[in-house]
Amino acid sequence: MKGARGKAAGKNTAEALKPAEDRKIGKRKATLGKSSVPKAKKERRAKKDPNKPKRPPSAFFVFLEEFRATFKKENPNVKAVSAVGKAAGEKWKSMSEEEKVPYGAKAGKRKAEYEKQMKVYNKKQESSANGMGDDEEDEEVHDEEDVASGEEGQHQQEDDEEEEEDED
DNA sequence: GCGCTGATTGTTTAG
């Protein structure tokens, strides 16, 4: 019954291992914060991307956006973003999976769009590496009325709970 | 004046 996002019973790894959860990973802002970057050993993330698509907000972020508004509303004095983050994280874990469904659903859609963007992004990388062809083209997300322009006029009535109905 | 830091968790990405 439950959704089954991936393979059931797959979360063992995460619980078993979570050494890196130190939260203080140091400063992931290697971009320019400090020279923390892993000593240029093996640039993990490629170098700079021409037009790298930003990561879509995860379910938690989607919820966070909403939570931030509420939190701030009741705590207008709050001044640290960390406060919201902590509160949100606490509540987030407190929520039931069903409650996270709408958030996850939204995140899932964003992810789908993101994949499309990556397609173009990958193409560009390929072209670049090859030297660009003469005709390249950008497929650029043709369209898709899905979420991008689909809602155009419609409001955001997102009721799509239809996701992953995969069963065996 | 500008820009990073902090804190949350989830997803993403490259090796």
Place this chain on the structure above:
DNA sequence: CTAAACAATCAGCGC
């Protein structure tokens, strides 16, 4: 598979 990075936010503080 794994480890690391980064996604938003916002005000405070450093240089």
